[in-house]
Amino acid sequence: MSHNLNIASIRGDFPILNEVVNGKQLVYFDNAATTQKPRLVLDALAGYYEHYNANIHRGIHHLAEKATSAFEQSRKRLQAFLNAAHSEEIIFTYGTTDGINLVASSYGRKFLKEGDEVIISTMEHHSNIVPWQMLCEEKGCILKVIPINDQGELLMDEYEKLLTEKTKFVSVVHVSNALGTINPIKEIIAKAHAVGAKVLIDGAQASSHIEIDVQELDCDFYSLSLHKIYGPTGMGILYGKRDLLNAMPPYRGGGEMIKEVTFAKTTYNELPYKFEAGTPNIADVVAAKFALDYVDALGKANIAAYENELLAYATGAVKEIEGLRIIGQAKEKVSVLSFVIDGIHHQDIGVLLDQQGIAVRTGHHCTQPLMNRFNITGTSRASFAVYNTIEEIDKLVQGLHKVKRMLR
């Protein structure tokens, strides 16, 4: 695989990469937690507040119309990004977590009943575990979990055994934030549909690396966060099939989501507004469009090819470090490198790397059940984005050698 990206020029688009941390130029390897934002996203945020900040949909003055139009353009942009059939299938949320809670609360409360089964997997983020546990507790449903192998891949045979006519919902992650595993979601979706279950895909990690076509996947719901795709924090979208969203009750009540309110009865607005109560995160929604434009201009295939080069290089390089074990060695994976080192606590690794200006994430990565599966309490995780370089990976490897010298 090859790419035609000019990495030096890309780095120039991200002002934060010039930061100096503990006397060293920042090496930012915490991209699976959140990516940095290119200049055009920062300019879009400032531009909104400087020139057309206004509340949307309700005003008829110039600024309100301009803000509303930019807001709705972002919805169309996200529709295109996921190849959704209709723009009203794109619901603005506060992020992946919020979208999953919307579905568990609204679809789950209305359509699931006692004894129904919900399937998730061992490698889910807490945000795709806890909402389903809350629902199951409330409704008397049963939560089943797809096991994984030692490489960190789903056991598809076991998944098939879990599927029965009792299965009403399957909710799985597209790409694992802790392992990097890319799951075969098309197959997962088709098999769930064969028993009549609906499927939600947690796309928080996938959306920055993989081309997503919700019509081709045929998923019922897809939830993602823009802050992991070079966009702003605190916003995301939930994609849902129109018929399902229409059949679902509102999730939150308030302004914007209503058609008419009297004390006797309230009627609800149509899609997508039925699910967007209150003043949304307008500035960040507006700026999100620019993040997607940036990603598409580089080309996701180019980004993925370059990130795979970084991952292959880093994987080879850290294997030279004695006592280091990579957690997550799936055949299909994105640029996430999780590892443990014998006799050294992950937190110490994080602190000592930070002293060298290198930002990695340490801990359980909001996947405690997954850590339990590997009999560890956490890992150190370096996750790569399009602005990272081979030289930075060399610094990481040198940094890890230094950590070992200091602690042994």
Ligand SMILES: *Cc1c(COP(=O)(O)O)cnc(C)c1O
């Ligand atoms: C980050 C992440 C989430 C949660 O996203 P928020 O933006 O915090 O809501 C969920 N699932 C996965 C796989 C993630 O990486």
